[in-house]
Amino acid sequence: MKLPRRSLAALLAAPALAGTPATLLVGAPAGSGPDLWARGVAPFLERHWARATITVVNRPGQGGMVGARALAAAAADGLTLGAVGTPVLLARAVEQGELGLMERLNFVASIAEEPLLLVATAALAGFEAVRALPGTALMGTPPGGSAAQLLGAPLAAELGLTDFAFANSAAVRQAVLSGHIQLALLAAPDALSLLREGRLLALAVASERRSPLLPETPTLRELGVRMAGRACRGFALPGGTPLTAVNSLAQALRAVVEDPEFVAQADAFGYSADFQGPEQWMGQVRATAYDLAVRWRTSPWTQRAG
Known part of the structure:
Protein backbone atom coordinates (compact mmCIF):
# COMPACT_ATOMS: atom_id res chain seq x y z
CA MET A 1 0.00 0.00 0.00
CA GLU A 114 -10.18 25.12 42.82
CA PRO A 115 -13.52 25.25 44.65
CA LEU A 116 -14.15 28.55 46.42
CA LEU A 117 -15.12 28.09 50.06
CA LEU A 118 -16.84 30.38 52.54
CA VAL A 119 -15.03 29.57 55.78
CA ALA A 120 -15.30 30.73 59.39
CA THR A 121 -14.14 29.90 62.88
CA ALA A 122 -16.24 27.76 65.20
CA ALA A 123 -17.46 30.96 66.89
CA LEU A 124 -19.72 31.55 63.89
CA ALA A 125 -22.33 28.83 64.21
CA GLY A 126 -23.60 28.23 60.71
CA PHE A 127 -24.69 30.23 57.69
CA GLU A 128 -27.68 31.82 59.42
CA ALA A 129 -25.26 33.46 61.85
CA VAL A 130 -23.55 35.08 58.86
CA ARG A 131 -26.78 36.80 57.85
CA ALA A 132 -27.11 38.15 61.39
CA LEU A 133 -23.71 39.88 61.33
CA PRO A 134 -23.66 43.70 61.22
CA GLY A 135 -22.77 45.49 58.00
CA THR A 136 -19.43 46.51 59.47
CA ALA A 137 -18.35 42.87 59.75
CA LEU A 138 -15.51 42.06 57.37
CA MET A 139 -15.37 39.15 54.95
CA GLY A 140 -11.78 38.59 53.91
CA THR A 141 -10.53 37.55 50.49
CA PRO A 142 -7.17 37.21 48.72
CA PRO A 143 -5.98 40.15 46.55
CA GLY A 144 -8.13 41.93 43.99
CA GLY A 145 -8.47 40.01 40.74
CA SER A 146 -8.23 36.58 42.34
CA ALA A 147 -11.18 34.25 41.79
CA ALA A 148 -12.14 34.49 45.46
CA GLN A 149 -12.05 38.29 45.49
CA LEU A 150 -13.94 38.65 42.22
CA LEU A 151 -16.79 36.61 43.70
CA GLY A 152 -16.25 37.78 47.28
CA ALA A 153 -17.00 41.45 46.60
CA PRO A 154 -20.54 40.89 45.27
CA LEU A 155 -21.11 38.08 47.78
CA ALA A 156 -20.28 40.37 50.70
CA ALA A 157 -22.68 42.96 49.31
CA GLU A 158 -25.41 40.33 48.96
CA LEU A 159 -24.89 39.27 52.59
CA GLY A 160 -24.81 42.85 53.85
CA LEU A 161 -21.15 42.65 54.86
CA THR A 162 -17.99 44.58 54.01
CA ASP A 163 -15.43 42.86 51.80
CA PHE A 164 -11.73 43.32 52.53
CA ALA A 165 -8.99 42.12 50.17
CA PHE A 166 -5.77 41.08 51.93
CA ALA A 167 -2.29 41.06 50.43
CA ASN A 168 -2.28 37.27 50.10
CA SER A 169 -4.15 34.14 51.12
CA ALA A 170 -1.87 33.48 54.10
CA ALA A 171 -2.84 36.86 55.56
CA VAL A 172 -6.53 36.01 55.14
CA ARG A 173 -6.12 32.70 56.96
CA GLN A 174 -4.23 34.34 59.81
CA ALA A 175 -6.86 37.05 60.17
CA VAL A 176 -9.63 34.47 60.52
CA LEU A 177 -7.69 32.24 62.90
CA SER A 178 -6.73 35.16 65.13
CA GLY A 179 -10.32 36.43 65.26
CA HIS A 180 -9.66 39.73 63.50
CA ILE A 181 -12.32 38.77 60.95
CA GLN A 182 -15.06 36.18 61.31
CA LEU A 183 -15.24 34.70 57.84
CA ALA A 184 -13.48 34.59 54.50
CA LEU A 185 -13.83 33.34 50.95
CA LEU A 186 -10.81 31.24 50.00
CA ALA A 187 -9.82 28.79 47.29
CA ALA A 188 -9.89 25.24 48.66
CA PRO A 189 -6.09 24.70 48.47
CA ASP A 190 -5.68 27.68 50.81
CA ALA A 191 -8.16 26.37 53.38
CA LEU A 192 -8.36 22.60 53.16
CA SER A 193 -5.63 21.74 55.67
CA LEU A 194 -7.22 24.00 58.30
CA LEU A 195 -10.62 22.48 57.60
CA ARG A 196 -9.25 18.97 58.01
CA GLU A 197 -7.58 19.99 61.28
CA GLY A 198 -10.87 21.41 62.53
CA ARG A 199 -9.47 24.93 62.93
CA LEU A 200 -11.88 26.36 60.36
CA LEU A 201 -15.42 25.46 59.33
CA ALA A 202 -16.71 25.37 55.76
CA LEU A 203 -20.06 27.12 55.62
CA ALA A 204 -20.63 26.91 51.86
CA VAL A 205 -18.98 26.08 48.57
CA ALA A 206 -19.38 28.64 45.80
CA SER A 207 -19.71 26.10 42.97
CA GLU A 208 -22.66 25.11 40.82
CA ARG A 209 -22.72 21.78 42.63
CA ARG A 210 -21.25 20.34 45.81
CA SER A 211 -17.54 19.62 45.78
CA PRO A 212 -16.35 16.01 46.11
CA LEU A 213 -13.69 17.41 48.45
CA LEU A 214 -16.41 18.47 50.93
CA PRO A 215 -19.56 16.58 49.95
CA GLU A 216 -21.42 17.56 53.13
CA THR A 217 -20.93 21.29 52.54
CA PRO A 218 -23.88 22.95 50.77
CA THR A 219 -23.53 25.29 47.84
CA LEU A 220 -24.37 28.96 48.13
CA ARG A 221 -27.35 28.33 45.87
CA GLU A 222 -28.68 25.71 48.29
CA LEU A 223 -28.51 28.37 50.99
CA GLY A 224 -30.49 30.85 48.93
CA VAL A 225 -27.62 32.89 47.45
CA ARG A 226 -27.73 32.73 43.66
CA MET A 227 -24.00 33.09 43.06
CA ALA A 228 -21.24 30.79 41.91
CA GLY A 229 -17.66 31.07 40.77
Missing part, protein backbone atom coordinates in the same frame (compact mmCIF):
# COMPACT_ATOMS: atom_id res chain seq x y z
CA LYS A 2 1.35 3.40 -0.94
CA LEU A 3 0.93 6.11 1.70
CA PRO A 4 0.17 9.71 0.66
CA ARG A 5 3.23 11.94 0.95
CA ARG A 6 1.66 14.00 3.79
CA SER A 7 0.81 10.88 5.84
CA LEU A 8 4.30 9.48 5.33
CA ALA A 9 5.83 12.75 6.52
CA ALA A 10 3.66 12.71 9.63
CA LEU A 11 4.70 9.14 10.45
CA LEU A 12 8.37 9.99 10.02
CA ALA A 13 8.06 13.10 12.19
CA ALA A 14 6.06 11.51 15.03
CA PRO A 15 8.86 9.48 16.67
CA ALA A 16 11.19 12.47 16.71
CA LEU A 17 8.54 14.69 18.29
CA ALA A 18 7.70 12.04 20.88
CA GLY A 19 11.25 12.10 22.19
CA THR A 20 11.72 15.86 22.15
CA PRO A 21 11.90 17.64 25.53
CA ALA A 22 9.27 20.29 26.16
CA THR A 23 9.49 23.56 28.09
CA LEU A 24 6.80 24.43 30.63
CA LEU A 25 6.59 28.15 31.40
CA VAL A 26 5.24 29.18 34.80
CA GLY A 27 4.39 32.83 35.32
CA ALA A 28 5.07 32.73 39.05
CA PRO A 29 8.12 32.43 41.33
CA ALA A 30 9.65 29.07 42.21
CA GLY A 31 8.02 27.70 45.34
CA SER A 32 4.76 29.61 44.87
CA GLY A 33 1.39 27.87 44.68
CA PRO A 34 1.13 28.00 40.87
CA ASP A 35 4.72 26.77 40.55
CA LEU A 36 4.22 23.83 42.91
CA TRP A 37 1.03 22.90 41.08
CA ALA A 38 2.75 22.97 37.67
CA ARG A 39 5.70 20.94 38.93
CA GLY A 40 3.29 18.45 40.45
CA VAL A 41 1.55 17.95 37.11
CA ALA A 42 4.77 17.70 35.06
CA PRO A 43 5.48 14.01 35.87
CA PHE A 44 1.97 13.08 34.75
CA LEU A 45 2.44 15.01 31.52
CA GLU A 46 5.67 13.12 30.92
CA ARG A 47 3.76 9.88 31.48
CA HIS A 48 0.89 10.63 29.12
CA TRP A 49 2.29 13.09 26.56
CA ALA A 50 5.19 10.96 25.29
CA ARG A 51 7.81 13.58 26.11
CA ALA A 52 11.18 12.42 27.42
CA THR A 53 11.42 15.34 29.86
CA ILE A 54 9.57 18.52 30.71
CA THR A 55 11.71 21.41 31.89
CA VAL A 56 9.95 23.97 34.10
CA VAL A 57 11.06 27.56 33.50
CA ASN A 58 9.78 30.32 35.80
CA ARG A 59 8.87 33.68 34.27
CA PRO A 60 7.38 35.52 37.27
CA GLY A 61 6.04 39.04 37.31
CA GLN A 62 2.91 41.17 36.94
CA GLY A 63 0.51 38.49 38.14
CA GLY A 64 1.43 36.01 35.42
CA MET A 65 1.56 38.50 32.57
CA VAL A 66 5.34 38.18 32.10
CA GLY A 67 4.90 34.45 31.62
CA ALA A 68 1.95 34.96 29.27
CA ARG A 69 3.98 37.30 27.09
CA ALA A 70 6.85 34.82 26.98
CA LEU A 71 4.45 32.06 25.95
CA ALA A 72 2.85 34.19 23.23
CA ALA A 73 6.31 34.97 21.84
CA ALA A 74 7.50 31.34 21.88
CA ALA A 75 7.78 29.21 18.77
CA ALA A 76 4.41 27.69 17.85
CA ASP A 77 5.88 24.20 17.47
CA GLY A 78 4.02 22.45 20.28
CA LEU A 79 7.16 22.16 22.40
CA THR A 80 6.58 25.19 24.65
CA LEU A 81 3.51 25.32 26.85
CA GLY A 82 2.44 27.42 29.79
CA ALA A 83 0.66 26.71 33.05
CA VAL A 84 -2.18 29.22 33.38
CA GLY A 85 -4.95 29.97 35.85
CA THR A 86 -8.30 31.62 35.25
CA PRO A 87 -9.88 34.00 35.99
CA VAL A 88 -6.85 35.63 37.66
CA LEU A 89 -4.73 35.84 34.48
CA LEU A 90 -7.66 37.39 32.62
CA ALA A 91 -8.14 39.92 35.41
CA ARG A 92 -4.48 40.94 35.20
CA ALA A 93 -4.78 41.31 31.42
CA VAL A 94 -7.81 43.57 31.87
CA GLU A 95 -6.02 45.66 34.51
CA GLN A 96 -3.03 46.19 32.24
CA GLY A 97 -5.02 46.81 29.07
CA GLU A 98 -3.64 43.69 27.41
CA LEU A 99 -6.68 41.55 26.73
CA GLY A 100 -5.41 41.19 23.16
CA LEU A 101 -2.56 39.11 24.55
CA MET A 102 -5.05 36.44 25.57
CA GLU A 103 -6.04 36.04 21.90
CA ARG A 104 -2.41 35.20 21.14
CA LEU A 105 -2.63 32.16 23.41
CA ASN A 106 -4.34 28.85 22.74
CA PHE A 107 -6.04 27.75 25.96
CA VAL A 108 -5.82 24.00 25.37
CA ALA A 109 -7.43 22.48 28.46
CA SER A 110 -8.02 23.05 32.13
CA ILE A 111 -7.53 19.99 34.30
CA ALA A 112 -8.20 21.21 37.83
CA GLU A 113 -10.82 23.30 39.56
CA ARG A 230 -14.73 28.89 39.92
CA ALA A 231 -10.98 29.00 39.52
CA CYS A 232 -9.38 26.74 36.93
CA ARG A 233 -5.82 25.64 36.27
CA GLY A 234 -4.65 24.28 32.97
CA PHE A 235 -2.28 24.69 30.06
CA ALA A 236 -1.95 26.90 27.01
CA LEU A 237 0.15 26.92 23.85
CA PRO A 238 1.27 29.84 21.70
CA GLY A 239 -1.32 30.99 19.20
CA GLY A 240 -0.77 29.49 15.78
CA THR A 241 0.33 26.10 17.12
CA PRO A 242 -0.73 23.39 14.61
CA LEU A 243 -4.01 21.68 15.42
CA THR A 244 -2.31 18.29 15.58
CA ALA A 245 -0.08 19.54 18.40
CA VAL A 246 -3.02 21.14 20.21
CA ASN A 247 -5.03 17.93 20.01
CA SER A 248 -2.06 15.85 21.13
CA LEU A 249 -1.66 17.93 24.28
CA ALA A 250 -5.41 17.99 24.92
CA GLN A 251 -5.60 14.19 24.68
CA ALA A 252 -2.66 13.86 27.06
CA LEU A 253 -4.27 16.23 29.55
CA ARG A 254 -7.49 14.24 29.44
CA ALA A 255 -5.44 11.14 30.22
CA VAL A 256 -3.83 12.99 33.14
CA VAL A 257 -7.25 13.80 34.61
CA GLU A 258 -8.23 10.14 34.30
CA ASP A 259 -5.03 8.98 36.02
CA PRO A 260 -5.95 7.73 39.55
CA GLU A 261 -2.65 8.97 40.94
CA PHE A 262 -3.33 12.49 39.67
CA VAL A 263 -6.85 12.41 41.11
CA ALA A 264 -5.44 11.37 44.49
CA GLN A 265 -2.84 14.13 44.35
CA ALA A 266 -5.47 16.71 43.44
CA ASP A 267 -7.71 15.63 46.32
CA ALA A 268 -4.82 15.82 48.77
CA PHE A 269 -3.98 19.40 47.84
CA GLY A 270 -7.50 20.79 47.51
CA TYR A 271 -8.14 20.59 43.77
CA SER A 272 -10.84 18.74 41.90
CA ALA A 273 -9.60 16.90 38.82
CA ASP A 274 -11.84 18.29 36.08
CA PHE A 275 -11.25 18.35 32.32
CA GLN A 276 -12.38 21.11 29.98
CA GLY A 277 -11.16 20.70 26.42
CA PRO A 278 -10.07 23.39 23.95
CA GLU A 279 -13.49 24.46 22.73
CA GLN A 280 -15.14 24.52 26.15
CA TRP A 281 -12.31 26.24 28.00
CA MET A 282 -11.60 28.79 25.27
CA GLY A 283 -15.29 29.67 25.22
CA GLN A 284 -15.25 30.15 28.98
CA VAL A 285 -12.08 32.24 28.77
CA ARG A 286 -13.58 34.60 26.19
CA ALA A 287 -16.86 34.98 28.08
CA THR A 288 -15.06 35.66 31.36
CA ALA A 289 -12.68 38.13 29.72
CA TYR A 290 -15.62 40.06 28.28
CA ASP A 291 -17.44 40.14 31.63
CA LEU A 292 -14.32 41.31 33.45
CA ALA A 293 -13.65 44.05 30.91
CA VAL A 294 -17.20 45.37 31.37
CA ARG A 295 -16.93 45.17 35.15
CA TRP A 296 -13.55 46.92 35.20
CA ARG A 297 -15.00 50.01 33.55
CA THR A 298 -17.56 50.56 36.31
CA SER A 299 -16.34 48.61 39.36
CA PRO A 300 -12.57 48.04 39.24
CA TRP A 301 -11.43 45.42 41.74
CA THR A 302 -8.12 47.15 42.36
CA GLN A 303 -6.92 50.73 42.12
CA ARG A 304 -6.37 51.87 38.55
CA ALA A 305 -2.85 52.84 37.58
CA GLY A 306 -2.32 56.60 37.34
